[in-house]
Amino acid sequence: MSHPDPERLVLLALGEPDDAAAGHLASCAHCAAEVASLRAVADIGAESQEVRDLPAPPASVWARIEAAVERPSTVDVPILRPRRREWLRLAVTAVAATALGVAGTLGVGALRKEAAPTVVARATLEAFPNAPVGAGGEARVLGSGDGARLHLHVTGLPLSTGYYEVWLIDPVTMRMFSIGHLTDSGDVLLPLNSTVDLRQYRVVDVSAEEYDNVQTHSGRSLLRGTLTN
Template sequence: MQHLDPDRLVLLSLAEEAADEHESAHLAGCATCRDELRTLEHVAELGAESADMRDLPPPPESVWAGIQAEVARATAPTALPRRRLRRIPSGDRRRWLAPVLAAAAAAVIGIAGTAVVMRGLDRPPAADVTARATLAPLPSAPPDARGDVRVLSDDEVVVDVQNLPLTTGFHEVWLIDPDDTTKMLSLGNLPARPEAVLPVPPGTDLNRYRLVDVSDEAHDGDAAHSGKSLLRGTLTY
């Protein structure tokens, strides 16, 4: 059976042109051409999935060198004039098509891999932990309640608490001056999950406000500390 021109299959896989009536009829009856078209379409889909990767550096030269080598090995032994491509036997067609498809897939993977690496390089370095505190339960909390606090170098505090009692209000995190417990700063409310990341107010002296407190607050519109402390711990450096 005479097969469709491989160049034509490439165009059809890229949706550059629609199959005409003869080609549609041929594809309906030729399993070889259908399989090759599906394979080409799959490679085209891989390329389309990476289309949103803009403003990326070119892939490494080794990717393109590998593609050129594969294509050269695939085409050199069986290179035929363009007018005879329609008469390539199915076995030779597969030997010609397989490495070319592999090379195309390698290009897509290489570009995607470059994107992942560059995106990783663009990420800011992870913040360092500059201070820690272990939160212990006070008499108003269950004995198994506990928490851990980490102060990060980017002026954020990571608060991880467990086994706090249920509340009809909310739990709030405070920084307190242990030398004068009337001096305190609110870091914010704890969400309905164990861990929260809260910003440290600009200009806060953590050497002074080194006592971390978790309180039980009511929805009463009063921004002051309720006086119901559940957990406490002191920051250490």
């Protein structure tokens, strides 16, 4: 099977229309998985507003990217080879960084995406005494209204037989409701209902839960923080 050039897969992952390459993905699981992975990288880059505040990457990073771009790639193979996979990841990472203003403009029309959502509130998630040593994290409210989302980045919570659930709590009445679960990676982006008043439900709580069909809070909070502007 003849596979699309790596450049076409990168552009396809970034939203550039390519009917022929898109049609190929329907019959090639390897290329489809690669494009899905590249899209995830690009989406994370587009949503990371703080990346604008990072220092410029060292020259060695761009040297690796340029070297990878100059390498020839073999596309008429049934499996994506490691060198080609590295090229794709380096390329899409560079493009995502460029879209956020870390590097210069590449001139790809698909990079003209919407601006990263504004962080309207954030909370540092502190560990309870029963939490694993080193556990912690941060919660950020991105955007407002119907497009509001809560981004959590949590570290130090190991995999378990249960799962970790995210709650919003009114600290005055202690009323609470679940907004979703953490992923295995510790990063998750959860939609917020536009009717939720974050001035009232301003406490973010991460609890340890079991698969017991009980919908209420287990009482085992591990991390908690209060959202502030």
